[in-house]
Amino acid sequence: MSLYDVIIKRIREIQEKAEEEEPITNVTASAMLTAELTLIASLLIAVVMIRLVHPGLMIILIIAISIIALMAMPIMPKLRIEQNDSFNNMIFYVVLALGIIIALFYWGSINV
Amino acid sequence: MNELIAVMVILPIASALFLNLLHNKDRTIKILAFITAIILPVIPLIATYGAHFFGGYVPLAQNMTIGQNLPSLITGTQLFQFHPGIVYLFNSAQQLMIFILCLIAFFAIFTSINEIKRPSGVYAFLMFMGTASVSAILLSDDIFNLFVFFEIAALAQVGIIVASGIKNNYETALKYILLGNIAGPLLLLGIALLLGITGNVNITDIIFSIKNGLVDPHSPVILMALGLITFGWLYASGLPPFHTIKSAVYSKALPHGAALLQAFSVFSMVAIGIIILRIFSYLPFSKTAIIGISLLAMVLGITMAIVQTDFKRILGFLAVGELGYIGLGLGLGTAFGITAGLFQAVNEAIITAFLFIGFGTVLYKTRTSDTRKLGGMMFINPRLALLVLLAGFAMAGVPPLNAFQSKLMLIQASIQSGLPELGMIMILLSIVTFMTFMKAFYTIYMRPKPAELEVIDNKIPKSTIISMVVFLLVCIILGLFPQIATNSLQALAAGLV
Numbered sequence: 001m002s003l004y005d006v007i008i009k010r011i012r013e014i015q016e017k018a019e020e021e022e023p024i025t026n027v028t029a030s031a032m033l034t035a036e037l038t039l040i041a042s043l044l045i046a047v048v049m050i051r052l053v054h055p056g057l058m059i060i061l062i063i064a065i066s067i068i069a070l071m072a073m074p075i076m077p078k079l080r081i082e083q084n085d086s087f088n089n090m091i092f093y094v095v096l097a098l099g100i101i102i103a104l105f106y107w108g109s110i111n112v
Numbered sequence: 113m114n115e116l117i118a119v120m121v122i123l124p125i126a127s128a129l130f131l132n133l134l135h136n137k138d139r140t141i142k143i144l145a146f147i148t149a150i151i152l153p154v155i156p157l158i159a160t161y162g163a164h165f166f167g168g169y170v171p172l173a174q175n176m177t178i179g180q181n182l183p184s185l186i187t188g189t190q191l192f193q194f195h196p197g198i199v200y201l202f203n204s205a206q207q208l209m210i211f212i213l214c215l216i217a218f219f220a221i222f223t224s225i226n227e228i229k230r231p232s233g234v235y236a237f238l239m240f241m242g243t244a245s246v247s248a249i250l251l252s253d254d255i256f257n258l259f260v261f262f263e264i265a266a267l268a269q270v271g272i273i274v275a276s277g278i279k280n281n282y283e284t285a286l287k288y289i290l291l292g293n294i295a296g297p298l299l300l301l302g303i304a305l306l307l308g309i310t311g312n313v314n315i316t317d318i319i320f321s322i323k324n325g326l327v328d329p330h331s332p333v334i335l336m337a338l339g340l341i342t343f344g345w346l347y348a349s350g351l352p353p354f355h356t357i358k359s360a361v362y363s364k365a366l367p368h369g370a371a372l373l374q375a376f377s378v379f380s381m382v383a384i385g386i387i388i389l390r391i392f393s394y395l396p397f398s399k400t401a402i403i404g405i406s407l408l409a410m411v412l413g414i415t416m417a418i419v420q421t422d423f424k425r426i427l428g429f430l431a432v433g434e435l436g437y438i439g440l441g442l443g444l445g446t447a448f449g450i451t452a453g454l455f456q457a458v459n460e461a462i463i464t465a466f467l468f469i470g471f472g473t474v475l476y477k478t479r480t481s482d483t484r485k486l487g488g489m490m491f492i493n494p495r496l497a498l499l500v501l502l503a504g505f506a507m508a509g510v511p512p513l514n515a516f517q518s519k520l521m522l523i524q525a526s527i528q529s530g531l532p533e534l535g536m537i538m539i540l541l542s543i544v545t546f547m548t549f550m551k552a553f554y555t556i557y558m559r560p561k562p563a564e565l566e567v568i569d570n571k572i573p574k575s576t577i578i579s580m581v582v583f584l585l586v587c588i589i590l591g592l593f594p595q596i597a598t599n600s601l602q603a604l605a606a607g608l609v
Contacts (some may be wrong), residue, residue: 032419096353
C-alpha cells in the first residue's frame with residue numbers, strides 16, 4: 001500500500017470518527033501529504049541541532065526518529081485528532097506542558 | 113516626566129468606559145469611537161521618550177527634596193535607587209509597537225462601525241479596553257502591573273468572542289477563560305516568587321538584585337519563577353499547548369475582532385518575551401527553551417493550518433505558526449536576531465490583520481467561512497481578491513513586501529548564530545505557508561462558484577477597502593525601507609544582549 005493510499009485510509013477513518021460526510025478530495029489528500037512531509041522534514045532538520053550537544057547523539061537520534069517516523073506514518077491524521085477543540089485534550093496538554101516546563105527549566109538551568 | 117505616556121493607556125480606558133454607557137445610541141457611538149480610535153496612533157508619535165512615574169514616586173536618588181536629607185543608612189544602600197511606584201518606560205521600540213497596535217485598533221474599529229449595522233457600545237468598550245491593556249503591557253516596568261493588564265486583556269478577548277454572535281462562540285470563550293484560569297494564577301505565582309526573593313515588582317530593580325548578587329541567581333525559587341512566567345507567556349501568546357484554543361478564538365471572532373485579537377497576542381508575546389529575556393537571559397536554557405517552543409509553534413501551527421477547511425481557522429493556525437518566527441528571533445539572543453524577531457512581530461501584526469479583514473469580506477458576502485462551500489469570489493470583486501492575494505504574498509515573505517525583509521533577517525541571524533538548521537526550517541515553513549495560503553485562495557477565489565453558494569448583494573463598505581489599502585501600503589513601505597522599523601528596534605534589542 002503506497003503512502004498516498006495509507007493517508008486516504010486514515011482520512012476516511014477520521015471522517016468516520018468525526019461523523020463528517022464530505023468526500024475526500026485531491027485538495028484534502030494533498031494537504032495532508034504536504035503536512036506529513038513538512039512535519040517529518042522539520043523534525044529531522046531540528047534534530048540536526050543536537051550536534052551542538054554531541055555529534056554521535058545526533059546521528060543516533062536521526063536514525064531513531066527516521067525509523068519511528070517511517071513506522072508511525074502517517075502521523076498527521078493522528079496529530080489532527082489530538083489537536084482538536086476538545087477541552088479534555090486541551091487540559092491534558094496544558095498540564096503536560098506545565099510539568100515539562102517546570103522540570104526542564106529546573107534541570108536545564110542547572111545543567112545547560 | 114511625560115504625561116502622554118500614561119495617556120496611551122488612560123485614553124482608551126476612559127473612552128471604553130464612556131462608550132459602554134452609550135449603549136443603543138448608534139450614531140454617537142460611531143462618532144466617538146472613530147474620533148478616539150484616530151487619536152490613539154497619534155499619541156505615541158508625539159510623546160517624548162522617557163519614563164512616567166505614577167503618583168510622582170520617583171526613586172529617592174532622583175528626588176531632590178526627600179533624597180538630600182536621608183541618613184546614610186538609606187543613601188548608602190540600594191534602597192536609594194529602587195523604584196517605589198509603578199513606572200512606564202517609553203522608548204523608540206515601544207513607540208513603534210504601540211503605534212502599530214493602535215493603527216490596527218483604529219482600522220478594526222473603523223471597519224466594525226461600518227460593517228455592523230447597529231454598532232454596540234459594549235463591543236467598542238472591549239476593543240478599546242484590550243488595546244489599553246496591551247499598550248500597558250508594552251509600557252510597564254512593573255511586573256505586577258503587567259499581570260493586572262494581562263488579566264484585563266484576557267477578559268477583553270473573551271468579551272470580543274462572546275460579542276461576535278458566531279455559532280459556538282460561547283463554548284470557545286468559556287474554554288479560553290478556563291485555560292486562562294490555569295495560566296493566569298501560575299503567572300501570578302511566578303511573579304510572587306520573584307517578589308518574595310527579590311522584594312521587588314519593578315523589573316529594573318529585580319534585574320539589579322539578580323545581577324548584583326543581592327539574591328542567588330541560580331536559586332530554585334528563581335528557576336521556578338522562570339518556568340511559571342514562561343507558562344503565562346505561552347497562554348498570552350497562544351504558543352503550544354495553547355495554539356489550538358488561540359486559533360479557535362480567532363475563528364470565533366468577527367474578522368475585525370480577530371484582526372485586533374491577533375495583534376493583542378503578538379504584542380503580548382513580544383512584551384512578556386522581552387521581560388523574560390531582560391530578567392533571565394543569564395540562564396542560557398531560557399533561550400534554548402524559547403527556541404524549542406517557537407519551533408514547535410511554527411511546525412504545529414503551519415502543518416495544522418494546511419489541513420483545515422475553514423478559512424478563519426486556517427488564518428488562526430497560520431497566525432500561531434508565524435508567532436514562532438518572532439520567538440526564534442528572541443531565542444537566538446543576539447542583537448541582530450532580536451531586532452529581526454521584533455521586526456517580524458510588527459510585520460506579522462499588520463499582515464495578519466490585513467488577511468483577517470480581507471478574508472472577512474468573503475464572510476460578509478457569503479455568510480460562510482467553509483472553503484468547501486466557497487468558490488468564484490474573484491469574479492465578484494477582482495480588486496478585493498488582488499488585495500487578499502498580496503496580503504498572502506506578504507505573509508509568505510514574498511519580496512518586496514515587509515515579511516520578506518524580517519524573515520531574511522531572521523535567516524541571516526540564525527546562520528550568524530551558528531544555527532543554520534533554524535534558517536532551513538524557516539525557509540521550508542515559509543514555502544508551506546505560501547502553499548497553505550494559495551490552497552485557501554484557490555478554493556475561495558479561483559475555482560468555479562458552487563451552484564448552491566448564495567452571494568449576498570450587499571456592497572463591501574469603503575472603510576474595509578481603505579483599511580486593506582493602508583495595510584498594503586504599510587507592507588510595501590516597510591518592505592522597501594525596513595530601516596524605518598529596525599532603527600527603532602535596535603536599541604531595545606542591543607539592551608537585551
